[in-house]
Amino acid sequence: MTHELHPDLARVLISEEAIRERVRSLAAQLMEDYAGVERLYVVGVLKGAFIFLADLVRELSRPVYGLPHTVDFMAVSSYGKKTVSTGEVRLVLDLREPIVDTHVLLVEDIIDTGHTLRYLLQTLGGRSPASLRSCVLVQKEGGHSDIKVDYLGFTIPDVWVVGYGLDYADRYRTLPYIAELRRQVYAS
């Protein structure tokens, strides 16, 4: 069955099936890399990462001997209702537990300017975790080579994307795929 695309959307960039497959392979990679680790502290960055994180951790739990993990969240904001990052990252919600000697995996939906991930890696890195890695679903093409992304789902063109956690002014966030938003929607 084909669904008509919302008129605000230019095209589907990453289909639901492609996301599902990639999330599975990322989870398989994580299970291999963290084999033997007692517990992985999976940190989702709200709001955008909540859907990606939910799918990823369920894949980690699928095998009988999955990867033991705890889920926690942080919230930061640098965009508000704007389409351009202010560059100033604000911590809105912190972790519930200290992460000293803990293996931490930071889960993000997107890297655009890189301000958010850079800030989070710096903040959490200062809390003496046993290890700190990042898992990002999509990264925009070009730049940010200074940022440490350990697990990356997809590289996308430099357009405004929505769906699968990504929003524009809090809209389109729960679309099951990732789509390009028409320029006239956010330029107006």
Ligand code: PRP
């Ligand atoms: C979005 C996204 C990332 C960040 C990436 O968050 O979820 O956290 O921007 O952009 P950057 O690489 O330019 O820093 P946003 O501030 O829009 O909040 P939200 O997740 O609640 O939508």
